[in-house]
Amino acid sequence: MPVEKVTQVSQTKPWYGALSSKYGEALLKTPEPGLYGQYTYGIAGERFFREIKDNAKITGAKCQKCNLIYVPPRIYCERCFEGLEEWCEIENKGEIHTYTIGWVDLDGSRLEEPVILALVKFDGVYGGIVHKVEEISADNVKIGMKVSAVFKEKREGSILDIKYFKPI
Amino acid sequence: MGMRKVAIVGAGMTKFMRRAHETGKELSWQAAKIALDSCELTLDDIGCVVMGTAPDAFDNIHMKGDYLGDGAGAWRKPYIRGFVGGGTGVFVADQAWYHVASGLFDTCLVVAEEKMSSAMPHPQGNFITCWDMFTESPLGPSLLWFFAWEMNRYMHAHGITEREIAMVSVKNKKNAMDHPAAQLPAEITVEDVLNSEVMAWPVKRLDVSPTSDGAVALVYAAEHVAKRITDKPVWIEGVGWCLDTIYVGQRDLYYPKYVEYAARQAYDMAGIKEPSKEIDIAEPYDPFDYKELHNAEGLLLCGKGEAPKLLADGVTQRTGRQPWCPSGGALGVGNAIAATGLMKVAELFWQLRGEAGKRQVPGRPKKGVAQAWGDEMQVGSVIVLGV
Numbered sequence: 001m002p003v004e005k006v007t008q009v010s011q012t013k014p015w016y017g018a019l020s021s022k023y024g025e026a027l028l029k030t031p032e033p034g035l036y037g038q039y040t041y042g043i044a045g046e047r048f049f050r051e052i053k054d055n056a057k058i059t060g061a062k063c064q065k066c067n068l069i070y071v072p073p074r075i076y077c078e079r080c081f082e083g084l085e086e087w088c089e090i091e092n093k094g095e096i097h098t099y100t101i102g103w104v105d106l107d108g109s110r111l112e113e114p115v116i117l118a119l120v121k122f123d124g125v126y127g128g129i130v131h132k133v134e135e136i137s138a139d140n141v142k143i144g145m146k147v148s149a150v151f152k153e154k155r156e157g158s159i160l161d162i163k164y165f166k167p168i
Numbered sequence: 169m170g171m172r173k174v175a176i177v178g179a180g181m182t183k184f185m186r187r188a189h190e191t192g193k194e195l196s197w198q199a200a201k202i203a204l205d206s207c208e209l210t211l212d213d214i215g216c217v218v219m220g221t222a223p224d225a226f227d228n229i230h231m232k233g234d235y236l237g238d239g240a241g242a243w244r245k246p247y248i249r250g251f252v253g254g255g256t257g258v259f260v261a262d263q264a265w266y267h268v269a270s271g272l273f274d275t276c277l278v279v280a281e282e283k284m285s286s287a288m289p290h291p292q293g294n295f296i297t298c299w300d301m302f303t304e305s306p307l308g309p310s311l312l313w314f315f316a317w318e319m320n321r322y323m324h325a326h327g328i329t330e331r332e333i334a335m336v337s338v339k340n341k342k343n344a345m346d347h348p349a350a351q352l353p354a355e356i357t358v359e360d361v362l363n364s365e366v367m368a369w370p371v372k373r374l375d376v377s378p379t380s381d382g383a384v385a386l387v388y389a390a391e392h393v394a395k396r397i398t399d400k401p402v403w404i405e406g407v408g409w410c411l412d413t414i415y416v417g418q419r420d421l422y423y424p425k426y427v428e429y430a431a432r433q434a435y436d437m438a439g440i441k442e443p444s445k446e447i448d449i450a451e452p453y454d455p456f457d458y459k460e461l462h463n464a465e466g467l468l469l470c471g472k473g474e475a476p477k478l479l480a481d482g483v484t485q486r487t488g489r490q491p492w493c494p495s496g497g498a499l500g501v502g503n504a505i506a507a508t509g510l511m512k513v514a515e516l517f518w519q520l521r522g523e524a525g526k527r528q529v530p531g532r533p534k535k536g537v538a539q540a541w542g543d544e545m546q547v548g549s550v551i552v553l554g555v
Contacts (some may be wrong), residue, residue, distance in 0.1 A: 008435065107290050
């Protein structure tokens with residue numbers, strides 16, 4: 001039983017008799033061509049993504065006082081508010097903390113094939129990495145499954161330098 | 169703590185719908201005007217205005233609070249926009265309280281608005297600018313993933329099934345049949361929910377609230393003013409809000425600790441020791457069906473993982489011992505984000521005054537708690553009302 005007549009906002013029509021809003025539609029096409037954001041990686045981000053790019057390694061930052069290892073790393077501890085200076089390498093062996101099987105794209109349309117998206121946590125680490133899981137069917141993925149990151153050969157300093165996580 | 173008593177004396181709301189013809193300003197004005205009329209006040213009687221509206225991205229209008237100001241009645245008045253994403257609707261109810269409780273103002277108009285239908289092709293895509301630009305956004309995450317991760321973790325931690333959770337959607341959409349402003353009232357079955365299309369497993373179409381346009385407004389007054397306005401003031405007895413870490417990997421997804429902290433703040437203020445017994449009605453935030461259960465546990469209305477049992481036993485039905493979302497909630501009335509949070513406070517106002525019409529909870533309820541949740545899924549805002 002369809003509860004909603006229209007589930008896609010883009011399919012909703014203007015009100016009957018209302019002016020059609022060409023100008024309004026144009027305004028919604030933001031960002032304007034030529035306008036974009038240029039973000040800096042920041043100090044911790046530079047460290048994290050440079051290690052991924054140069055060495056295909058995952059880096060954390062350790063707070064001695066709170067005994068926490070942050071992944072992704074930070075230059076401060078959000079709990080005790082002290083600066084963090086100790087970087088550490090995280091073993092490329094994580095665990096699926098939770099996952100979803102995505103069937104819908106960002107615009108609300110259906111995907112042809114589902115994607116497995118997981119929050120991967122590492123032993124003794126505060127935090128984790130959000131990424132795709134491949135080399136396993138959606139029916140077989142489980143919480144608690146051990147996984148490792150598969151890196152691209154040619155890397156540029158992006159989270160997409162990790163192609164996906166695979167079961168180990 | 170030296171604060172003045174504050175009452176809610178008036179409330180109003182627009183119909184919630186998929187796409188309103190009215191602009192956000194016009195929706196705000198409609199709700200605000202109804203609220204003022206309901207207590208026979210005019211804008212001249214209002215000392216300050218607090219506005220709630222969630223992501224600017226939905227309307228593609230930045231500084232949206234300023235844009236909406238005139239519609240919310242802010243012309244030449246002290247005005248502020250509160251914003252904590254999905255937690256906004258109850259947060260502004262808290263924020264308006266301290267404007268009056270502090271002694272700065274005798275009256276306050278609080279308005280919450282959302283017009284999600286401007287965002288194309290789908291409002292959930294606009295969240296792409298909310299995630300971390302390096303570690304999350306490049307993956308093209310949808311908001312649904314984050315909910316699905318949490319729902320999966322909640323189910324996993326307690327051995328809860330999709331079937332148990334689906335009952336929330338059935339209950340709330342049915343409750344909304346009696347709400348004149350509801351967008352998605354429906355009589356559906358658990359099977360309908362389980363058979364609806366999978367969006368991001370375990371989340372299915374009917375586990376999710378719709379996107380909505382709408383506005384809600386309340387009028388607050390200090391005790392000495394409230395007594396002149398109405399014989400039926402509804403008192404704000406407790407407020408609380410809390411933010412957890414923004415990193416999804418650093419939170420306990422199976423349990424909203426930050427909601428518990430917000431709730432404890434509000435209950436302590438209200439002198440409530442056993443919320444599971446002392447609260448007559450609850451309006452936990454239910455943008456997804458599992459969230460009603462998850463949030464109710466954070467609100468300490470039951471133990472961790474126990475919410476599905478209360479639901480199954482009928483305790484949370486409108487005629488049960490402690491109704492949850494008698495309004496119909498976000499799942500039934502609609503999820504005009506900030507407006508839905510304030511709609512929950514308005515529902516308590518109407519219920520505690522005995523003015524909820526066909527939705528009226530029997531037994532003359534005396535205490536209610538409303539809660540909103542959201543932002544990057546790490547904020548809880550809570551308010552306790554009483555008569």
